Amino acid sequence: MRVVVDAETLETTIRRVAGCLAIRGRNLVRPEQPLGAKAVRNADLPAHRYGISAHRWPLIDVAVAYGMTLSHAHHSIADMITRAAQFEFEIAVLDSIVGTGAADLSLTTAVADRRMHGRFGSSLSMERAAAFASEILSRRIASADARMAMPCISIPK
Template sequence: MTREREWFPRSDVPQIGQRLRDRREAVGLTQCELARQLGVGESTYVHWERGRLPGSVAEGMVRALEAALQVPQGWLLDHEVLPLPEPVLDAANAQASQRGCDGLPTRISRARCRELGPHARRLREELGLSVAEVTQACGVSRPTLLQWEGGAFPKTLTADRLRAWARALLLAPEQLLALPAPHPGVHDGRWRVVIEAETLEAAIHRVAQCLATRGRNLLRPGQPLDKRARRNADLLAHRYGIGSHRGPLVDVAVSYGMAATELRKTVARLITRSAQFAFEIPVLDVVVTAGGLSSATAIADDRVRDLLGPSLSMERAAAFAGEILSRRIAGADPRMGGGPRTAPR
């Protein structure tokens, strides 16, 4: 009877892991490429090579491994060290050994790095980012980044370092390597930021956070805002009638220990800063199309109400569009939306 599973004795597991690694390297496959051929996750296969195999594996998986590694059937569990045929290195395997799962070279040559460094510096300057901000985002020291930007690399640049550098510049790795293209997220000197949200209220919150951090929250989206940025984002959102606070904006400022003068300067500074960004908010376009933001009866439309969010009014939505996006909404109250960028009263 054909067995359905192969059992791995615990004492043999380290030897099996080492055997897998040695033969994979001889065949010229990366861990990622072999995992893909087997239909398992890369992390799962990495565990196998490190000797963290399960107690048993499907017999078909063992046969697939042996076929991919170009070894005789039964080799993986054989206690004898048998001579193996020379591996056949085809073009696909040779290419896989030089590239990772995302198609990036595992290492970037020094010659390419000399061009890449100054290009990355220009991209950083287009975004208006400091050296310190990029070093923090990509996890390298200031001297290291300055060396990179000068095109000086003590060693070739690894794919992991390239990914981190690109992420710190709000790029995909292939975009960073696309010399000498300008930054795709900057147009006419302004950051292009797409705000995806189900409601306009949620979109306003995200815009407020972006302005409160000067866009730096985009570098590390998982990191919480600091106390000051969180306060400023709350104040700007409350200007449009949304947030956890109730009552006049000045009362919210008092709860933060701010004087009225400081409040006005803070909100005015955030509104002025919005000119540095080109916000694209798809849900706003849907709201405008569905309700026009101009008809008093449109709010009764359940769809428009759902798009706005639970707290946002039509008038406040128009005020946000005018002040932050410089977008006048036809038919909206000119005192609430579409006017010039001014300090709050």
Template sequence: MTGGREWIPRSDARRIAQRLRERRRALGLTQAELATMAAVAQSTLVHWERGRWPDTVATATVKTLEAALQVPQGWLLSRDMEPLPDPGFNAGGAAAREGGGDLQTRIPQARCREIGPHARRLREELGLSVAEVARACAVSNPTLLQWEQGTFPKALTAARLRAWERALLLAPDQLLAPPAAHPGLRDGRWRVVVEAETLETAIRRVAECLATRGRNLVRPEQPLDAKAVRNADLLAHRYGIGTRRWPLIDIAVACGITLSHAHQTIAGMIVRAAQFEFDIVVLDASAAGLRSTTAVADRRMRDFLGPSLSMERAEAFTGEILSRRIASADTSMAMTCTSIPK
């Protein structure tokens, strides 16, 4: 430690990130919740959980983070990690409503036996595999299979229950009173709310969702693998978004695939969009202000689209992916999906 700062060796960054991530999940906290408790930006916490630590961090910040994680001082950065007991869970949550005393931290066995089969049904409705949900819950595949059969070798903590609910894209307590059908589905389609300041950013997030078949929704804190990043880049490039302004053939060569493969990948993701119902908040909020042709409306249009997205490409995206049109004064700018260069 020098000048009130802790040194983070590059070789330790990934181990620290895993420890931070697993402890947060064990506590049943979201990244936003932990970031608030630790007095850091959520984007900073996301970087830390991905192993992107700076060379040094203020000692006060580390202590605040460890207090939020309910761990002894020095635990987070220590190379000799001592095992920690299961964290407790505040009585204000699901377990408390099941009764008092020990039930504040444990789910009754009788309820666990009911939860398992319902959780399996909801997982299958989402089309998720056992392995995907098990990874999100930080348990093994055999353990999750036991849970789905209503068998729990160890009592299920309320924190574990919340992790299971997040893995199934459920709100808190929805496994204790399972809905008749998964609330995240409508007519067999995943309902995905996309929050972004511009349509350009929203398109990128939609591309990442389609590139992962929605699996990034289950574990949003995990970075995309190389193939998913490549596929998301290809779809974003179709709408003129990205750092490379090259023709698609050059993008394909840079990715190590053929032009035909690139076309097939993009077409497959456009077809896959029919499995999702994307609710793009900025699109609905801004459409009403785009009907005027005044200079003010032009500025609003640029703020709505983003720095590099054109109206033509925006219309192509909404037509291909959302099956809808953008409300605008100049309807002649609207283009069919076939008018975008292949």
């Protein structure tokens, strides 16, 4: 299923993609319908993974706040990462970021530039953006250093 995500920042994009994955795309038909409490929780978990959660706590604290075990939180995130393969996300702001990296500009230098930093959003780091692009979209942000990658959740094939 093709999903066009129109957002000014990658941070906003991650929130929208997480919401879509949390309810298996049901909000694509009626986007004006608010997410239920369970969907909000499920969307907050991958958002937390990529550094833009409403909570700045360790995942165990987020899980406990939602009445979940850490294992259940990890399983929910892994399920949503797996579910992402069912969608084809079209994200212009990510294309712009990838294009900047492909233009042989050091992404670290590009992020320091105000215009590029504005594409990420106020709290999203380059490392977390690279993890989102890799895990959810199977895309690589050029020049993102592999040493800065986040630990992966193992997902059964």
